Structure formats: C-alpha cells, structure tokens
Amino acid sequence: MRMTKNREAVFEIIESSRVPLTAEEIHRKLDVNLSTVYRALKFLEERNLVGSFSVGGPRYFFKKKRHYHFLICEKCGKLFPFEECVDEFLEKLQKKYDFSEESHLFLIHGICKECKKEVEK
Known part of the structure; x- marks a missing residue:
C-alpha cells in the first residue's frame, strides 16, 4: 500500500503537533470522514511512523522517533507538555538493561489547576 494524500495529511498534522492528538482532533483539522482518519492512523501505526497510547480515555497518536x-x-x-527531559535517568536505564532507546513517552498523572478549583468549590 502507498502513502495516499489523506494518509500524508494525517501524518503531517501529527508531525506538526506539540502534543499527541486523538483521531477526533485530527478529524476536525481535515475535510475527510472520521473513518478515513482511523484507516490512515492504522496504516501509519503499522508502518511504525506513529505510535499511540490510551490512559483510560481516548487513544492519542504521536510521531515516533x-x-x-x-x-x-x-x-x-x-x-x-513540559520541556524538562529525563535524559540522565534514561541513560542509567539504558546502561543497566543494555537497552537502546528509540523514543519515549513520559506521563505524570494528577489533577490540573482548573480541575482542582472545581473540587475546592
């Protein structure tokens, strides 16, 4: 299978985003059916161009590497997103486990400032 215009458009949106995106967020940026977005995402994941994760809610897609x-x-x-990197920690892990990192995703779970305000009301 080849990289179609729609697949390229989906990939470009993911590639240019600072944060991982859901299929619905990608869909809102394109003039195509949501099913087309899902098919493009499947194609891109199968070719290891994008990765995905879910944390109990929607699936987020991001550029590999x-x-x-x-x-x-x-x-x-x-x-x-935050800019501080965990490079020193990763170097220790790579040495300890003789592991070569290709990319990483680091998530810290908690409650944001806005949601804390809601709870405090």
Whole structure:
C-alpha cells in the first residue's frame, strides 16, 4: 500500500503537533470522514511512523522517533507538555538493561489547576 494524500495529511498534522492528538482532533483539522482518519492512523501505526497510547480515555497518536513529556489530568484528560527531559535517568536505564532507546513517552498523572478549583468549590 502507498502513502495516499489523506494518509500524508494525517501524518503531517501529527508531525506538526506539540502534543499527541486523538483521531477526533485530527478529524476536525481535515475535510475527510472520521473513518478515513482511523484507516490512515492504522496504516501509519503499522508502518511504525506513529505510535499511540490510551490512559483510560481516548487513544492519542504521536510521531515516533521523538520523545514526549506530559502531565495528564485525571479529571479532564488534558495533556500539559513540559520541556524538562529525563535524559540522565534514561541513560542509567539504558546502561543497566543494555537497552537502546528509540523514543519515549513520559506521563505524570494528577489533577490540573482548573480541575482542582472545581473540587475546592
């Protein structure tokens, strides 16, 4: 199978995003059916161009060969990217387990400031 115009469009949206995106978020940026987005995502995942994860809610898609660090709110599901890297920790893990990292996804679960305000009311 080849990289069609729709697959390229889905990949470009994922590639340019600072945060992983859901299929619905990608769909809102394109003028195609949601099923087309899901088929493109399946194609891209099968070719190891994108990865995905779910934390009890929607599935998020991200570009492989990149690393990501996020705080994720357990209430609203919003992702908050942060720039601080865990390189030193990863180097220790790679040495200890003789493991070569290709990419990583680091999630810290908690409650965001806005959701805390809601609880405190």
